[in-house]
Amino acid sequence: MTYRAPLNDMLLALNHGAGLKAALEAGHYGDFDPDIAAAVLEEAGKFATDVLAPLNRVGDQNGIKLKDGKVTTAPGWPDAYKRWTEAGWNAVSGSEDFGGQGLPAAINAACTEIWSASNVAFGLCPLLTASAIEALDAHGSDELKKIYLGKLISGEWTGTMQLTEPQAGSDVGALRTRAEPAGDGTYRLNGSKIFITYGEHDMTDNIVHFVLARLPDAPGGTKGISLFLVPKFLVNADGSLGARNDIYASGVEHKLGMHASPTCTMTMGDHGGAIGYLIGEENQGMRCMFTMMNQARLGVGLEGVGIADRAYQHALAYAQERRQGRAVGKQGEGSDPIIVHPDIKRMLLQMRALTAAARSICYATAVALDVSMRAKDAKVRAEAAARGALLTPIAKAFSTDIGSEVAYLGVQVHGGMGFIEETGAAQYYRDARITSIYEGTNGIQAIDLVTRKLGANGGAAVWALLSELSGIVKQVEASNDPAFGTTGAKLRDGLASLERTSKWLLERLASAPNEALAGATPYLRLFGSAVGGCMLAHEALAAKAEGGDAQRHVAVARFFAENVTVQAGALERTVMDSADSVVGADAVLLG
Numbered sequence: 001m002t003y004r005a006p007l008n009d010m011l012l013a014l015n016h017g018a019g020l021k022a023a024l025e026a027g028h029y030g031d032f033d034p035d036i037a038a039a040v041l042e043e044a045g046k047f048a049t050d051v052l053a054p055l056n057r058v059g060d061q062n063g064i065k066l067k068d069g070k071v072t073t074a075p076g077w078p079d080a081y082k083r084w085t086e087a088g089w090n091a092v093s094g095s096e097d098f099g100g101q102g103l104p105a106a107i108n109a110a111c112t113e114i115w116s117a118s119n120v121a122f123g124l125c126p127l128l129t130a131s132a133i134e135a136l137d138a139h140g141s142d143e144l145k146k147i148y149l150g151k152l153i154s155g156e157w158t159g160t161m162q163l164t165e166p167q168a169g170s171d172v173g174a175l176r177t178r179a180e181p182a183g184d185g186t187y188r189l190n191g192s193k194i195f196i197t198y199g200e201h202d203m204t205d206n207i208v209h210f211v212l213a214r215l216p217d218a219p220g221g222t223k224g225i226s227l228f229l230v231p232k233f234l235v236n237a238d239g240s241l242g243a244r245n246d247i248y249a250s251g252v253e254h255k256l257g258m259h260a261s262p263t264c265t266m267t268m269g270d271h272g273g274a275i276g277y278l279i280g281e282e283n284q285g286m287r288c289m290f291t292m293m294n295q296a297r298l299g300v301g302l303e304g305v306g307i308a309d310r311a312y313q314h315a316l317a318y319a320q321e322r323r324q325g326r327a328v329g330k331q332g333e334g335s336d337p338i339i340v341h342p343d344i345k346r347m348l349l350q351m352r353a354l355t356a357a358a359r360s361i362c363y364a365t366a367v368a369l370d371v372s373m374r375a376k377d378a379k380v381r382a383e384a385a386a387r388g389a390l391l392t393p394i395a396k397a398f399s400t401d402i403g404s405e406v407a408y409l410g411v412q413v414h415g416g417m418g419f420i421e422e423t424g425a426a427q428y429y430r431d432a433r434i435t436s437i438y439e440g441t442n443g444i445q446a447i448d449l450v451t452r453k454l455g456a457n458g459g460a461a462v463w464a465l466l467s468e469l470s471g472i473v474k475q476v477e478a479s480n481d482p483a484f485g486t487t488g489a490k491l492r493d494g495l496a497s498l499e500r501t502s503k504w505l506l507e508r509l510a511s512a513p514n515e516a517l518a519g520a521t522p523y524l525r526l527f528g529s530a531v532g533g534c535m536l537a538h539e540a541l542a543a544k545a546e547g548g549d550a551q552r553h554v555a556v557a558r559f560f561a562e563n564v565t566v567q568a569g570a571l572e573r574t575v576m577d578s579a580d581s582v583v584g585a586d587a588v589l590l591g
Contacts, residue, residue, distance in 0.1 A: 005045030059260025090155030116306025132159025188273025257430030304403030357532025398528030
């Protein structure tokens with residue numbers, strides 16, 4: 001079964017659930033033509049269907065190979081990447097000053113979903129290059145931008161993020177990679193990094209690594225970390241490639257999924273030290289790296305959306321074709337397609353509704369980030385930046401949890417055949433699992449939400465969002481449309497739970513921080529369930545207002561409200577009532 005981008009659903013989510021149309025009408029996007037969005041997504045969908053989707057299974061079955069420090073990707077991948085760059089897909093949101101198309105991040109976000117749905121292991125490569133572009137553009141010197149930025153934006157060269165070390169894991173402050181000043185403005189790096197996605201490959205002739213390292217006199221912890229640009233090949237004055245740098249892939253991981261994406265152990269310093277160039281200021285590497293990290297977190301959330309949508313399409317097609325059992329009350333001979341059975345319908349609706357909600361949250365994050373950079377009014381930019389910061393951990397964690405859950409349901413819809421690799425359902429499940437770990441585990445995202453984003457400016461971003469979403473609930477209730485069922489009531493209850501829980505956590509952060517941390521993960525789920533439900537309702541209202549077939553959007557919004565948002569009350573009680581059972585569990589876990 002091939003992949004087809006759900007363009008109508010994506011555009012509805014982008015324009016209404018995510019607020020792109022409102023931002024355009026407010027003038028925050030300047031002279032951007034909204035019709036471009038539909039045209040770009042249509043072409044992206046064609047490229048994904050024709051070029052990337054056919055290679056998804058090929059990549060999973062063939063994987064990658066490492067020999068003599070060189071990685072060979074799966075058959076067809078280098079050619080697909082060449083076609084990708086020639087078509088301009090890597091440059092969609094890149095700066096026009098360096099050869100990019102300058103389109104909004106929200107448009108690129110929708111494209112990222114398409115690449116992830118059609119071939120997530122392929123899409124990982126440009127996703128990390130986009131993060132490298134962000135860091136270099138924001139913090140690099142003019143000289144480094146002149147040499148590297150145009151090549152990264154075009155996709156002629158790719159980029160990596162190199163943070164993790166074996167002894168440090170997510171504790172970046174414990175890293176040991178060293179950077180010694182060479183006396184000529186460059187540095188010599190020595191050390192090793194693990195879990196480096198596309199750290200080595202054969203799709204481009206150069207790879208630009210962004211590496212965290214510690215200077216000799218640097219203070220301990222995260223305050224003593226600097227960021228360096230370390231190219232695979234040095235670049236000559238005329239722009240041609242020069243000598244091979246002292247950074248190599250010394251190993252590749254054998255993984256549960258993402259078989260076609262090389263996950264490398266990178267070694268620096270076997271031949272005198274890898275030559276690196278400082279990005280930003282000394283000992284300010286974490287600030288620079290978070291520019292990369294936040295962009296990547298949204299991108300990984302979109303991976304969750306993409307995998308979920310692909311798993312849903314696959315399961316839906318199977319349920320329409322697979323015959324087993326009879327519909328209740330059906331007479332005559334023969335079996336019916338399994339989609340007639342209520343439990344299959346329930347699972348498919350769960351898959352579709354969860355995917356749609358995660359999509360809207362991710363798109364809304366991208367729109368907020370766009371407005372924070374594009375709006376003319378400083379107050380509007382600041383409020384949008386706060387909205388984007390608040391939504392980023394939710395976009396990453398909620399959406400990747402959804403990716404795994406939807407892929408799990410996809411296997412279940414297939415029954416026994418889902419456990420067999422030939423159907424393809426198992427690959428989505430395997431590929432989805434890592435996304436909850438990428439770019440800061442989802443537990444770290446929940447901690448970030450509670451300890452940093454919730455309390456920023458006294459919770460102003462949260463209260464502003466709640467007020468906006470309450471307006472959507474009022475519109476649902478005022479519509480008096482029986483097709484919405486109890487959607488309005490369920491959403492209102494969900495927002496009330498979110499408000500009470502937010503206030504409780506703010507108080508506990510000051511008086512009993514461990515209790516707040518114990519409830520961080522269910523709080524993030526509560527947040528996503530309430531926000532996602534309101535966004536889907538907004539999309540359904542917009543579909544009704546625009547005419548046409550709005551019934552399916554209303555049905556999806558209703559299902560989400562009555563089956564997912566309805567869990568908000570239980571999540572509220574989990575956050576508030578179960579903290580002591582977590583914090584006081586040492587005797588059980590450590591005894």
